[in-house]
Amino acid sequence: MRSRVALVSAVVLALVIGALVVVLSRADPATTRKADSPLLGKLAPDLADHRYDLVSSAGQWVLVNFFATWCTPCIAEHDDLLRFSNAHALAGDAAVVSVVFSDDPDNVEAFFEENGGDWPIVLDGDGRIATDWGVARVPESYLVAPDGEVRAKIVGGIEYERLEALLAEAKASAR
Amino acid sequence: MRFVAWAALGVVVIGALVFGTTDRDPQTEAERVQAIAESVACPACSGQSVASSDAPAAANLRADIERRVAEGESAEEIRAAYADRFGDEILLNPPSSGAAAVVWVLPVVAVVAGGAGLVVAFRRWRRDW
Numbered sequence: 001m002r003s004r005v006a007l008v009s010a011v012v013l014a015l016v017i018g019a020l021v022v023v024l025s026r027a028d029p030a031t032t033r034k035a036d037s038p039l040l041g042k043l044a045p046d047l048a049d050h051r052y053d054l055v056s057s058a059g060q061w062v063l064v065n066f067f068a069t070w071c072t073p074c075i076a077e078h079d080d081l082l083r084f085s086n087a088h089a090l091a092g093d094a095a096v097v098s099v100v101f102s103d104d105p106d107n108v109e110a111f112f113e114e115n116g117g118d119w120p121i122v123l124d125g126d127g128r129i130a131t132d133w134g135v136a137r138v139p140e141s142y143l144v145a146p147d148g149e150v151r152a153k154i155v156g157g158i159e160y161e162r163l164e165a166l167l168a169e170a171k172a173s174a175r
Numbered sequence: 176m177r178f179v180a181w182a183a184l185g186v187v188v189i190g191a192l193v194f195g196t197t198d199r200d201p202q203t204e205a206e207r208v209q210a211i212a213e214s215v216a217c218p219a220c221s222g223q224s225v226a227s228s229d230a231p232a233a234a235n236l237r238a239d240i241e242r243r244v245a246e247g248e249s250a251e252e253i254r255a256a257y258a259d260r261f262g263d264e265i266l267l268n269p270p271s272s273g274a275a276a277v278v279w280v281l282p283v284v285a286v287v288a289g290g291a292g293l294v295v296a297f298r299r300w301r302r303d304w
Contacts, residue, residue, distance in 0.1 A: 038262050068231075102231035126242075127235025134260035136218035136232050 032162035037134055037142075037153040044144045045132040047099065047122045061094040061167060062144040065158070066135045068103040069111045074139045077157035078115050084163055085119050094167060099124050101138045143170055204244055211240050211250050214267050215257055224267055 039045070044064070065081060067074040081096055088094040096119040100108050105123055112121065124130055133142065143152040143166065151170045154163075212226035217233040225236045236257070243253045257265045 036262075038259055102234070126238055127231070128239060128242075130232070131235050131239045131257075132260065134218075134262075136261070137230075 032154055032159045032166065033156050034166070035153045035155045037150070039134060039142065039150040040153065042150055043148050044142065044150050045129070047097065047129055059146045060092065061146060061170070063094065063096045063141055063158075063163070064099060064133070064144060065096060065139065065141045066099045066101045066130060066133070067139050068101045069107045070103060071101075071138045073157040075111075075115075077139055077159075078117065080158045080160040080163065082115075082117055083160045084158070085117065087164075095119060097122060099129055099133075101130055101135065102127065143167065145170065145174055207250065208237075208240050208244050211244070211253055212237055214250075214254065215240070216265050216267050218261050218265060 047064070063081075063084070067077075069075070081098075084094070085096045096117075098117075098119060099122045101124065108121060108123075122129065133140075137155075139155075139157055141154040141158060142150050143154070145151050151174070152166055154166070209226060213224050215225045215236060217223045217225050217228035217230050217236070219230040219232040220228045223233075225233045225240070240253060243256075248256075254266055
């Protein structure tokens, strides 16, 4: 009787562990996770400080990246953003714009001087841009199509290869 | 005599319900900001309102509520604007229309069904005695 109970328990445990392994192996990785947003399919809100205007980038895909220098995943994703920006600089088909989230502009300037990156940086002193875009925490990024429509929301850090795949997918669905 | 007791109980219950559900509008601008902040969820937290959270996103929303109230937007306009950007889950009080209205209707249905059950049970007990 005892051995039967043990056998059934072992089988149930094995099934639960197996199911967990399957679910976790199919889950999105921690980086470049696509997320739902009411903004998807709508025109991107203004980047309101007028230092950068999404309209002026018409014809380009734009990755609007909300970040802060105090945020560890933001620091970790910077090299991937740099790679993405450099990879598309020549073709001019995609660009990065960073929006500062609850951070000191001096820290941001020092961060870019030290780590590189010559894309536009938008200050958001009163947090109004982040609120307009529905940003809950950083890093969060939005992929905006050349027609100004928001096509994807990405939560967590960016990984270069996955971002390229996401851009290719968005370009294909836009055709 | 029994009728008077039941009528008095009814008056007390209805009075309590009316008192509890009537909105007492906040008077000052600061009170309006506080009331709205208490009804909006902090998008970066779990179960906290914008009024009670220190998260940067909550601070941004508090500042935005202050600005919108100063510009004359109503509480409903502000809440609708946030639902439009963050989704309905940003609202701590669910909307009273659509599928979310079930949240408001279900307790009433439960109270009515419970009351009806009690009436039936009391009648049965009285008959059995």
